[in-house]
Amino acid sequence: MDTFRCAVREWLATNLTGEFAALRGLGGPGREHEAFEERLAWDRHLAAAGWTCLGWPVEHGGRGLSLAEQVVFHEEYARAEAPARVSHVGEELLGPTLIAFGSPEQRQRFLPGIATVSELWCQGYSEPEAGSDLAAVRTTARRDGDEWVVNGQKVWTSLAHLAQWCFAVVRTEPGSRRQAGLSYLLIPMDQPGVRVRPIRQLTGTAEFNEVFFTDARTSAELVVGQPGDGWRVAMGTLTVERGAATLGQQVGFRRELTALVELARECGALEDPAIRERVTRAWIGLEVMRAQAVRTMSGPRNGFEASVAKLCWSRWHRGLGELAMAVRGAAGLTAPDDLDRWQRLYLFSRADTIYGGSDEIQRNIIAERILGLPKEVRP
Structure with a gap:
């Protein structure tokens, strides 16, 4: 494994140069607007060198790497401050879903x-x-000959304004409720029946979108699995959503915490016992998060680990943003020209506990499906 780690580290050091050198540290949640075209070129450079789809089977165009090797890649990628990937949704979510169910x-x-x-x-x-209650979706699709006709609205759709395709969970059986009657469709975005409207965020950027389907069409062959089987397929997508990349994400978190501690030391905030205690708790939380991720990936899975992981990292990262504002003090309240990194962290991390499955939904999953507590009463 050390040989593989060295190979990844050397490749990144050699290739994050020249036209790509300026991309270090750019992109990611709340910053997807940064150098998008250049980051797209970087992603394609990675692909040409065989550094995409690492865990996909070789017969499907991947590298067939082990989970441990994937973790190493993501850790080294984060340590090199390589730019955030623009192809995450396709590579990490839809690709494995198609391999499993397509x-x-x-x-x-x-x-x-x-x-x-x-x-x-x-x-x-x-x-x-x-x-985040996926079983309550109302967007519909009806069969019309060789096509599905889609009507409805999706929201918080990351990078929809840049995507050529959307995979969507829609209701294909009239009168069905909750998980029954859902289907998983692949829908082309470039058509008259699809309208994308950006949602301006607290940070001033707009990487989330509303997507309106008005008699949008897609081929009848582009339902993944069987019609009515969308819930099972969608759960399969969510299962792979928080995989090996989680440990790379934590490397980024550690970098943020280290930089914040240095800031607290420089401005004197670290002399405050309350700040020191919060910094200590943040460090402990990060260590617990890593131990949990390693334990989960190296042992048997029950299918609900993703909910535990999401609940852990989202609350921790939101708390880091709050700690950053406490360290900055009054200086963090003003932004005369543009937000600094800590203000952006604080504002965007308010969304961490919402996107990708809200905390409330994750707690319900843990309570009902792991702890066996009574189900929440729903109308």
């Missing part, structure tokens, strides 16, 4: 474009009246 024709059509980063994807799950 037809041979769907794999043949879409996996190569994901691997080469020639087609970008967005995820159509959340809706205005459903939020």
Whole structure:
């Protein structure tokens, strides 16, 4: 494994130079607007060198690397401050879903474009009246000959304004409720029936979007799995959503915490016992998070670890943003020209406990499916 780690580290050191050198540290949640075209070129450079789709089976265009090797790559990628990937949704979410549930024709059509980063994807799950409650979606699709006709609205759709395709959970059986009657469709974004409207965030950026489907169409062959089986397929996507990349994410968190401690030392905030205690708790929380991730990835899974992981990192990161404002003090309250990194961290991390499955939903999953507590009463 040390040999592989050295190979990854050397490749990144050699290639994050020249036209790509300025991309270090750019992009990521709340900063997806940064150098997007240049980061897209970087992703395609990675693909050409065989550094995308690491865990995919070789027969589907991947590297077939072990989970341990994938973790090493993500850790070294984060340590090198390589730019945030623009193809995450396709590579980490849809690709594994198609490999597990898609037809041979769907794999043949879409996996190569994901691997080469020639087609970008967005995820159509959340809706205005459903939020993180995926079983409450109202967007519908009806069969019309060789096509599905889609009507409804999705919200908080990351990078929908840049994606060529959307995978969406829609209701295909009229009168069905909750998990029954849902289907998992692949929908082209470039058509008259799809309208994308950016949502301006507290940070002033707009990487989330509303997506409106008005008689949008997609081929009848582009339902993943069987019609009505969308819940099972969607849960499969969520299972892979927080995989090996989690440990790379934690390297980034550690870098943020280290920089914040240095700031606290420089400005004298670290002399405050209350600040020191919060810094200590943040460090302990990060160590616990890593231990939990390693334990989960190295042992048997029950399918609900993703909820525990999401609950842990989202609350920790939101707390880091709050700690940053405490360290900055009054200086953190003003932004005469533009937000600094700590203000942006604080503002965007308010969304951490909402996107990707809200804390409330994660707690319900843990309570009901792991602890066996009574289910929440729903209308």
